[in-house]
Amino acid sequence: MIGLEFALLGFVFACALATAVLRDVLGSIIAFAAYSLGIAIIWVVLQAPDVGLTEAAVGAGVTTVLFLLTITKTVRPSGERTLERLDLPALGVSVVLVGVLATTLGALPPIGGAETPVATSEVTGYYLEHAYKEAGVKNAVTAVLAAYRGFDTLGEAVVVYSAGVGILVVLQREVFA
Amino acid sequence: MIDVIATRYYYLATFLLLGVGTYMMIGNRNIVKKVIGVNIFQTGIFLFFIASAYLEGANPPVLTTEAPHVSPLPHVLILTAIVVGVSLTAVALGLVVRIYDEYGTLDADTLWEVRADE
Structure with a gap:
């Protein structure tokens, strides 16, 4: 199991790096x-x-479809180089950020431990115990999403609606073609 | 030091992804890639939340399975955040298309120059 986790994290990080350094935007999107x-x-x-x-x-x-639609409507940087030129100031900022964050690593609770604050929290216990009785759904995530935090989900719907209106305004259109 | 990392490697991965996202937002000149950077930064934060909910040997928060279950609350927050993130990306890419229509370039440095000339 731990081998799988490290393999996945390695794959994900390698893909993130590839996204950052590939010059061709299509390659980056893939x-x-x-x-x-x-x-x-x-x-x-x-x-x-x-x-x-x-x-x-x-x-x-x-998200991938949205990115692909964007590059069909705009332009792909063409050129002979495969990789982006390294930006040293940006690299400095991100190394400093990672360094500062890494100093907090020891203060965070170990992952998966029985006494992590999220696992022992009263809220977690309440949701797991009452979700089926009060919301009638066996999936606790659905119960919390649609019942206990239903107003959050309403807010989410408002955000999606505003985004749709926002895109139409920005593109100066009246309907999605 | 080693055992701190051995029990907290997901948090370390979070920090590295935040680093990659920051680099892309500042370092890449193409504004589409800056938007991809925002997305990577965002998934780094999601990883922090989901990893904090994880409990060794626990089942998913579906009550048909045996206890113990992992906490459902961080999962709900991240589900909401994923949808909000897509809305944000969509608006950002709409702006990118509009910028290209107006200025004919997606290069942040060229955009600075064009805007300075106006």
């Missing part, structure tokens, strides 16, 4: 789709199948 698929498998390994399904459909599917 690497990003592979990255999303790897992440979706990681969600399943981490016992989050609902998130895995959404990521595979939305992250690897819809």
Whole structure:
């Protein structure tokens, strides 16, 4: 199991790096789709199948289509070089960010341990115990999404609607063609 | 040091993905790739949440399986965040298409120059 996890994390990180350094935007988008698929498998390994399904459909599917639509409507940088030139200031900023974040690693709870704050939280226990009785759904994620935090999901729908209106305004169109 | 990393490698992966996302947002000149960078940064944060919900030997939060279950709450938050992230990407790419129609380039540096001349 641990070998699989390291293989997946390695694959995902390699895809992320490929996305960053490939000069051709189409190549970058394909690497990003592979990255999303790897992440979706990681969600399943981490016992989050609902998130895995959404990521595979939305992250690897819809997002990739959106990126591809964008490059068909715009331009692909052509040139002889395969890789992007390294930007040293940006590399410096990201190395500093990773360094600062890495100093907090020891203060975080170990992953998967029985006494991690999320696992022992009262909220977690309440949802798992009452989800079926109160919401009538055997899938606790659905129960929380649609019943306990239904207003959150309404807000999400508002965001999606605003995004649709926003795109029409930006592209100066009246309907999605 | 080694055992800190051995029990927290998902968090380390999160930090590395945040680093790659930051690099792409600042370093890549093509604005489509900057948007991909935003997406990678975002999935790094998702990994942090889902990893924090994980419980060794637990089942998914579906109540037809045996206890213990992993916590459903971070999963719900991330499901919402994925959909919001796609909306954000869609609007950003709409702006990219509009910028290309207006200025004929997707290169951030060229855009600076063109905007400075106006």
